[in-house]
Amino acid sequence: MTNLNITAFSMEQMAAKAKIASRVAAQLTTTKKNLLLNAIADAIEANSETIIRENTKDIDAGRAKGLTQAMLDRLILTEQGVKDISAAIREIIVLTDPVGDISNLSLRPNGIQVGKMRIPLGVIAMIYEARPNVTAEAAALCIKSGNAVILRGGSEAIHSNLAIANCLHQVLTEHDCDQNVVSVIPDTSRQVIEQLLKQKDTIDLVIPRGGEGLIRYVSENSQIPVIQHFKGVCHLYIDKYADLDKAVNILVNGKTQKPSACNAFETFLVHKDVAEQFLPVAAKALADAADVKVHACEKSLCHFEGGKLATTDDYHAEYLAQEIAVKVINSFDDAIAHINEYTSDHTEVIITQDISRSQAFIRQINSSVVMVNASSRFSDGNQLGLGSEIGISTSKLHAYGPMGLEALTTEKFVVYGDGQVRS
Numbered sequence: 001m002t003n004l005n006i007t008a009f010s011m012e013q014m015a016a017k018a019k020i021a022s023r024v025a026a027q028l029t030t031t032k033k034n035l036l037l038n039a040i041a042d043a044i045e046a047n048s049e050t051i052i053r054e055n056t057k058d059i060d061a062g063r064a065k066g067l068t069q070a071m072l073d074r075l076i077l078t079e080q081g082v083k084d085i086s087a088a089i090r091e092i093i094v095l096t097d098p099v100g101d102i103s104n105l106s107l108r109p110n111g112i113q114v115g116k117m118r119i120p121l122g123v124i125a126m127i128y129e130a131r132p133n134v135t136a137e138a139a140a141l142c143i144k145s146g147n148a149v150i151l152r153g154g155s156e157a158i159h160s161n162l163a164i165a166n167c168l169h170q171v172l173t174e175h176d177c178d179q180n181v182v183s184v185i186p187d188t189s190r191q192v193i194e195q196l197l198k199q200k201d202t203i204d205l206v207i208p209r210g211g212e213g214l215i216r217y218v219s220e221n222s223q224i225p226v227i228q229h230f231k232g233v234c235h236l237y238i239d240k241y242a243d244l245d246k247a248v249n250i251l252v253n254g255k256t257q258k259p260s261a262c263n264a265f266e267t268f269l270v271h272k273d274v275a276e277q278f279l280p281v282a283a284k285a286l287a288d289a290a291d292v293k294v295h296a297c298e299k300s301l302c303h304f305e306g307g308k309l310a311t312t313d314d315y316h317a318e319y320l321a322q323e324i325a326v327k328v329i330n331s332f333d334d335a336i337a338h339i340n341e342y343t344s345d346h347t348e349v350i351i352t353q354d355i356s357r358s359q360a361f362i363r364q365i366n367s368s369v370v371m372v373n374a375s376s377r378f379s380d381g382n383q384l385g386l387g388s389e390i391g392i393s394t395s396k397l398h399a400y401g402p403m404g405l406e407a408l409t410t411e412k413f414v415v416y417g418d419g420q421v422r423s
Contacts, residue, residue, distance in 0.1 A: 011195040014150060014183050015202040018123045021180035022148035026120045028177075030097040033144050036175055037093050040143075041086040043167040044136060048082040051167075054159035055132065062156050070260035070320040074130035075157055085133045085164075089140045092387045098406045099146045102414060113416040118409045120146035122204035125196055126390070127152045127218055129210030132160035137388040139168055139182045145408035148181050150203065152196060154210070155188035162186060197222040207391045207403075212318070227403070228395040231318040232262030232346040234376045237335045237361070239352035240271040244278050246373055247351040248285050254349070254376040256290040260320050262392065263347055263379040267315055267325040269335050270300070275328045279303040282326075290322040299328040315342045332357060336364050343367055345394035347379035368394055368401035 028036075044051065055077040062072055077085075098118045105115035124147050126138050135151055142149035153161040165184035172179040185192055197206065200223040207227045208218040219226050236254060238247045254265040270278055283303045286292040295310040295317075296303070304326075314325040315338075329335050339348055347369040350361040358372040369379040379402065381389025386404025393399045399407035 009185070009187050011185070011192055012199065014180075014185065015123065015196070015199040017180040018148045018150050018183050019202040021178040022120070022122045024178045025143065025148050025181045026099070026122075026146045028143075028146060030099075032175075032177075033097065033146075034093045036143055036171060036177065037089050037140050039171045039175065040136070040140065040168060041089040041093075043171050044082060044089070044164065045086045047163070047167050048079060051082055051132075051160065051163045052077055052079065054163040055157075057159040058132075058157050065156070067156060068320075071130050071156065073258075073260045075132065075160075077132055077160060081133070085136045088133070088137050088382070088388045091382070092137075092140045092144050092405075095144065095387045095405055097144060098409050105414075110420050111418060112420050115414050115416075116411040117414045118406070119412050121408060121410055123148045123150065123202060124390075124408065125150045125152065125199075125203050125206045125224070127193060127196070127206065127208045127210070127214065129154040129214060130157050131209075132157045132164060134209065135161045135164045135184065136168070138390050141388055141390045141405060141408060143181065145405045147408055148183075150183045150185065150196070152185040152193065153188075158186075158188055193218070194221065197224060200224050209391045226395075227391055227393045227399065229262075229346070229392045230394065231344050232264070232392075233266045233316065233318050233342060233344040234263060234347045234349070234379070235339045235343070236265045236268040236349045236376065237329075237339070237351065238268065238270045238274065238278060239332065239335075239350055239354065239357055240273040241354040241357060242271075242274060242278075242351040243353055243373075244274065244281065247278065248281050250349065250351060250373070250375045251282055252285050252289045255286065255292060255324050256322060257375075257377055259290075259322050261377070262318075262320075263376050264320070265324060265349075265376055266317060266319055267327070267342065269327050269329050269338060271332070271335070272299075272328050272330050275300065279326075279328075286324070293321075293323040295323070295325040297327040300326050318344070332360070336361070339365060339367075346392065347371065347376045349374065349376050368392065 101118045102115045128134050168182045169179045203224050206224045208215045212231045215230050294304040294307040295314040296307045310325050345367045348365045348367045349371040352358050362370050381402035381404050389402040392402050
């Protein structure tokens, strides 16, 4: 396996090598890409014991540092977790390769044909916290989309990330492919991020993935375009025409299945006409499922034993824990107004059996994912049919929502002529 030499590390040199490697990645055939990804999935599984051993070092160090349980949940890798990484890579193999696809080819009056071809972005830099699975899955997505990638994980996952990087570099080397197609930064200092964000001549896009503080820092300091996703304040609105059995099941699933995920519910709104019927059932269900801590408005507080009176800050909060805010609202329009005021543009859900209200919700809410009668936990690249996601964009340009293969490409115009000249 390739060993990463920290003492010889230079951010500028790594970016320059990645730029050269991106030209190699852009020319890989779909067959070659899939061959590489299959070998990477095999290598990760074959090195499961080593990866888990290195991950244990990160977990032990994280506990010693006092990392939150939410962060530790994202960090830990079990034997099944390693298999899941390999499975996610194999799912990318079967996805359609977008590179080279020509769309909207049309004939102009002068006889030329004009279309658009999908091409890789070039060099993508990923800056992320915890989640060592991101190292493998982001690399796989970038390889399949013909990009080179520079991965800068946090210090809390450094041993895990380097162990996975060794598997990636081993495969690239064995298949006679420039190993700089995937680069993992071995230096976890803040100064390296500063240097990375200045490499505008060699890096084409930066995708930060982590807490709001990290993403704001990257957005404010980068000289390179940044995909932004500050936080996930996901709302559930239980309409007056809701099926309340569906509503309670979706509430419990969206809040308690994986509260550390950015697609977990952080606030639920209840129409006043069903509040007295729904809130006692919701309170019991949340308490039974995970003893969820509730921040409730004055109209709902009496239903939650041990609940606290909600403040404005609670409706802005991304708890990432077994904790949620609740508010009784007077009308459908009030629900829309509340969501639009507090949204993070991530995911919003309505529970209703009224088709006209569900369609109005879809039209009036412009978050990156809008759902009707389904859990917010489906707001995930894999669940939405993209395979693994490299991140989530809530900045509308150039992508919006979970980002899969196509979001890692752009388009160029392609023109076919037969000697035409412009008069």
